[in-house]
Amino acid sequence: MLLFRDISIKRKLILISLLTTGVVLLLASAVLITNEVIDFRRSMIKDLTVQAEIIGSNSTAALSFNDQKAAEEILSALRAAPNIMYATIYTKDGKVFAEYRSDGMKEDVLPPPPRENSHRFGINHLSLFHHIVFDKDTIGTIYIQSDLKELYSRLKWDVGVAIIVMFVSLSVAFLLLSKLQQSITGPVLDLVRLMQLISKEKSYSLRASIHSHDELGSLAEGFNEMLEKIQKRDAELELHRKYLEEQVSGRTAELSKTNEQLRQREEELKKRVKDLEDFYDMAVGREIRMIELKEEIESLKKELGKYKNP
Amino acid sequence: MSWELNTYAQQPKPSEYEVKAAFLYNFTKFVEWPTEATTDSGATFNLCVLGEDPFGKAFESIQGEKIINKKLVINRFKELHDIEKCRILFISESEEERLTQILKSLKGLHILTVSDSEGFAQQGVIINFYLEQNRVRFEINVDAARRSGLKISSKLMNLARIVYDLP
Secondary structure, eight states: OOOGGGSOHHHHHHHHHHHHHHHHHHHHHHHHHHHHHHHHHHHHHHHHHHHHHHHHHHTHHHHHTTOHHHHHHHHHGGGGOTTEEEEEEEETTSOEEEEEEOTTSOTTOOOOOOOSSEEEEOSSEEEEEEEEEETTEEEEEEEEEEEOHHHHHHHHHHHHHHHHHHHHHHHHHHHHHHHHTHHHHHHHHHHHHHHHHHHHHOOTTOOOOOOOSSHHHHHHHHHHHHHHHHHHHHHHHHHHHHHHHHHHHHHHHHHHHHHHHHHHHHHHHHHHHHHHHHHHHHHHHHHHHHHHHHHHHHHHHHHHHHHHOO | OGGGGGOTTSSSOOOHHHHHHHHHHHHHHHEEOOHHHHHHTTTEEEEEEESSOSOGGGGGGTTTOEETTEEEEEEEESSSSSGGGEEEEEEOGGGGGGHHHHHHHTTTSOOEEEEOSTTHHHHTOSEEEEEETTEEEEEEEHHHHHHHTOEEOHHHHHHSEEEOOOO
């Protein structure tokens, strides 16, 4: 599985948005359904209380004249309300006076001891005690037990609707996001592509196009500014390089000229040296010649002496 | 409270006339007297017994109860005088022979007539007790009820066996 931080911005954006939408929808649905259930329970209690009230009011005469058959007939009217599973009328002193069981209800259900006006929600039933008040006297109590099929089917319906709403909403959100995320990922991807191109081709004259005036716009602007600076510096460096080259070639020319001059001088000097050498050779030769001559003279003198002094 | 008489489950079991006395008291809650009748007759609600009184001590439990803010008083008559102050008139079986005459003299008065003799209802008594499987039941003569000007609750009607005047 990919880590969240390693997936693309496009996916991140979609994921973040869908997650946000989903959680918000889930919360909203939960609140709505809870509210609905609370509301429905309240209305169930109200309805059951009204039913108890009607039956109680109808059975005042039956209770007053101890007519159990009449009371049972009154209770049997509950057959019209299929949610009522069980009902009992108690006399003032708590004896069971009349009983009603819906068709599906088991025979062995025993009436609970009568209580004060109250209601109780069980897992699959709502039960309610209600005093039968007649002429300011409490003349009996009625107990009604309703199943919760309607509540549960309502709950099922609500959850189903919530799931459908969620599915549709998330699909629409996904479609919208696939389009809308481009306003963010587009400029980013452009920048990324540009960066890759520049680092590959080293052409700093390229510029990012600015799509918007938000942070991404500033990013592109900053990127362009940087490129501009790099380009400018490059140009300066190039200029510098050229200048230096010129300098160098100028100096080189100068140097070769000097060199030539030096060479000429050297040649001249060499010639002079040769001349001098030649002259020297000549002088030395003459000297030697002189010495030789002197020696010849000397020897001649000697020879001459011999001849004089015999 | 008279109420306790209404449950057979009580020990000891109430006698037939105790039950009937309680029923008489309970009738007052399901019968409406015209306003002139209830305002005219002073501070008491008079339950009258004409002829031999079969109740005896059975009335003790309801004597002094309040009905429409009036104290329930039991009056026993042998003859028909001062009868107009009665709201309920129980006509004893002993009066069988002069029943028609009694009923004739009650004409125009808003009095709930009650009896516990077979055939009385058909002769014009509004409510008549009878026994069915040892239980006290009652029949209502709707013609007589209409003539009396009293309003009898449909709830009470539902419990009663409906009878009419003999043709």
